[in-house]
Amino acid sequence: MRRHFFVVTIALLGVVGSAHAQSLQEGLRLYRDGNYEQAAYSFYDVLRADGDPQVRDESEIYLAESLRKMGLYVPALFYYTDVFKSGKRNRFYLNAAQGLLDIQAELHDHLIVPSLFSEYLDSQAFGKLEPAKVAQINFLLGELSVQKNKLSDAETFLKAVDGSSILYPKAQYFLGLVYSKRGQDDAALARFREAVKSIDPAHATAEQQEVLNLAHLALGRVLYGAGQFEASTQAFGKVARLSEPWFNALFDSAWAYFQMENYGAALGQIQSISSPYFSKRHIPEAYVLQGTTYFVNCQWDRVRASVLRYQELYGTMEQQLQAFLAKNQDPSVFYTVLTAETQREIPLELVREVRRTRHFADFHHMLSHLAWEESKVRDIAVWQGSDLKNDLALIMTAQGDQLKTAVGSWSKTRLAQLAAQLQNFSNQVNILDFEVADAERKWLEQGREIAMGQRARLPRPEIPTDQWQHWNFQKEFWKDEIGYYRHALRTECK
């Protein structure tokens, strides 16, 4: 694509010559006046036709700037990239780097710009950028390295984000992930705690709040992995109610309570995550945990109820998903299916599970913005019928195709993971089903009763202090009570 543009450009170089120098001045005047549509038109004209490379360089960077100011980030990205790739010999190299970083933030791009900086890394030149931009580059490269599982590189880049940067908490969080992936629990815990410490909840931005919650969640998970279940429940409990990671915190704490043999609390957390508030969540594992909890307490009828509900909700979901994955379709189809208003090919619960991820949301943001940009370019009157309009349309179409392929490939992988997980859960449920039948058989052989009648109501769990209140759960879900359910459970194994 780019080659195509420059073939055109070079072909026109000798035709017009210095006559366009005046257009550059005109473009700069329009740019300063904020008339970016006309300015972009002039810069594009000079870029295509002027014989002086210096003038062309200046036109190109101003074209990119004009497009960025119009919100046309994808075409701007194209021209910034062109300047950036020409390296330090282009006097606008650092301007291009800065523009790329701005666009990265606007588009929530965690792939294109970071990959570009990774490929054309020039620490000496980047050092001349303002400290906030240097920190942004280090963070992006660190994040990209984590995604690529290059943990040493990631550690180096993320450590370079210093405490004065707004990205410092996030970098600490990612450093924690690096150490966690390496199995260095203590180091991971230290980084997650540092991430928490470096955020003032009262003055945190939305992104910092998210990092704070993720850091608490990660702390809980590392502590859980280290067998410190009590501490892990405390960390999970610090994840803000109603925040995006809260669901995971509730579910993970259910496992921690299970490990602590606090079965009433584990069942309470399961009740929370299966409440109507989380009705759009994918919760097959909840039934596995619930069935297992009842199983270890020898409550066979309740195990059967969990198994039955799992089979009702998820019995056919795996086959449906596997059938879709087996079609071997182009990756871009996955993005189309996942964002379709109505589709029947993938269960909606799984679609939501993929769409909910930050990765997908960021890609979707880029593609949605791109769609808006395409419509904007079509509507700009002064560009009607021009080569500029046609070229920008080509750039955006090509970029859109690439992005759809990228997000489609990622989504396909994610769906395959979900299919594998479902298969795993189905196996566990089948084992539970078998085990409960076996246990019932043994009880019958021992002359024990397996058909439980109505169980007597058990006393309420302990109330920590009088600053806590309690209610009987009477089959109504109140949003403010989610996370506070506790069951009273007595083992029936004896």
Next chain:
Amino acid sequence: MRFTHWGLGLLLTLSALPAVAADDKSERSVYSGDESAYVVQKRAYSKKGKFELTPMFFGSMNPKFVGFVGGGLSAAYHFRENLAIELVSSIPKGMYSYYSSTVEDLFSEEGLHPDEVSLKQMTYFGGLNLQLSALYGKFRFSFLGYNTLIDYDAYVTAGAGMAQTKETCVANSRGCSGLVGAGRGLRSPADFSDEWKVAGSLGGGMRFYFSKMFGLKLEVRDFVYADRKVGVGSTDTNTTTEIRNNIMFIFGFSVLI
């Protein structure tokens, strides 16, 4: 709306407005009827260890002969979530008492008049009370698309205090005020014990909290004391007594600090 008894954990659901019923189609939880499930929840608004200041307005609810309205202040300290000690006082000279229309009718049309003790007017009250918040609950408040959960508690209060009363007299005569109603004026009784008396207080109310600091209090309280009117002069030698129940409705703004 739901509320529960503090000690017994009794839960009564009055209505299910804000909740989603467990048999809702979106319900995915496995919940058998004999499951012993509870909600153990930290209070949205805690009173323990806090002072509660309540500027308040009150008015009599049973003005058979004499009614009153006025302002006052209550200051309570909450030892526990469910137990508080409260000092309450009307604003001195901040009560307006009046004769009911019955009195006017009796005087003007029937040529009758009640016992004078019944016409004594309370001009001040104050006391020390113990509050027990036995019930708590919450409900959803919706107004023009605005929804919020409001926590409340119900309490009973009992204590003792002092009340100041004035007796009726012939308006503008010596020691008597100007006309206050029914052709009568008011004056302080000659005997200190006729003016100031020990009173008992018994009542109950509800607090509604909108935030960690602010709420509303609605209360009904009976301020009760034995009153008497000693006859003076040659023509009025009777001493009449009466147990006066001053049942008042109190509306206050509660501030927890």
